Every structure is written in C-alpha cells, then in structure tokens.
Amino acid sequence: KAGVTQTPRYLIKTRGQQVTLSCSPISGHRSVSWYQQTPGQGLQFLFEYFSETQRNKGNFPGRFSGRQFSNSRSEMNVSTLELGDSALYLCASRPYSGELFFGEGSRLTVL
C-alpha cells in the first residue's frame, strides 16, 4: 500500500507570491491533516479535512487555506508569502480515527 504522497518535495518562492501544496492520502483514508514544522515553533496543526469538509482549524492567519476533493486528495494554499512561512509542510492521513500516517513533507523556502 502506497504511503502518503506530497508534492512538490521542495520549492522556492519569493515574498508576496502564493503556493499550492498537494497531498495524496493512503488509499481508503478519508481524513487529511496538515502541519507546519519549523525549528522555532516545532510541529503546529494547520487544519484537518474529512469528506471534503474542514473539521478542525489551527491558529494560523487566513492566508493559509486548504481543501479536500471527493477522492480525499487535499491541497493547501498559502497566499502573500512571508519569510516566516519557510517551513516543512507535512500532510497526514487516517481512515477516520486512530493514528496519523505522515508524508515526507514539502519543504518551502521563501526568499
């Protein structure tokens, strides 16, 4: 069974640009969560989607948004990028409840 797949793995953007990250969950998993990981703040929860609906949201500004499609694939978008948005963005999936299975992340660098 394939794991959680995130694309792209690495990307570089400049301030003010926007970025879209993609996540394909494990087959059969309907819940997708997103996390931001930085050296200073550690792992922080962004949002969770289940059956195309946002189920939980973390304390991030409105520039961070996400969505989930009918096939459970998810995307997150960050608009008007700031230097502080440089981070590893992790996606995790699970069937409905239980343990989260994480992807390897998308490393975003904002210049």
Added chain:
Amino acid sequence: GESVGLHLPTLSVQEGDNSIINCAYSNSASDYFIWYKQESGKGPQFIIDIRSNMDKRQGQRVTVLLNKTVKHLSLQIAATQPGDSAVYFCAENMVGRGSSNTGKLIFGQGTTLQVKP
C-alpha cells in the same frame, strides 16, 4: 507541549543501554497521547500510543508511561540501537464525541536521541 524543566533537547546514550525520553503535556483535558519518531528528511512515524485510562503500555522494545497527576509522559526504549537515532516527539489529543480522536495533535518540542556505537 514540553515544560522547560523536564524537556531535554538532546539525549545521548550508548548502544545497548536503555533510553528514557520525557515529555510534559499541557492540556489536562487531553486523553490520548502518542509518541512519534522523525528521522532526518522524513515525516514523523508512529511509535506507540496510550489513552488516559491507562498508565502504561508496552510495544516492541518500547514502553510508554503516563502520569496524569503531574501531566507527564515518558517513552522508554530498551536496548537502544543506532537505528533509534532520531528526533522523538510526544503529542496530545482530545478524543471527540463517539470516542474518535481528531487529527489535531499538539506536539512537544522534540528530543534528539543520539546513539553512540
């Protein structure tokens, strides 16, 4: 998260010794706790979990201890091996209605485990 008093950013142990990684969680309402291992360049990997109605749970070479009185969690790794070298995170969660936990985890700052051969 992890309190300054209990959290060791780095733990160095000799191969074959036992390792103990500590974590202080923040929310007394949390009732589900998980330990993750993150190797360089990879996402966090589930190690073991425990619910608040338990105080100990054992897995293969790992044991998690939960002390709800002082909101403390520990991970014990027996006979530590070089492959155990990684960053270890504790995470807390609240079980929602219907006894299903959510995908919203609160992670601690992590402890880097270095295993010396």
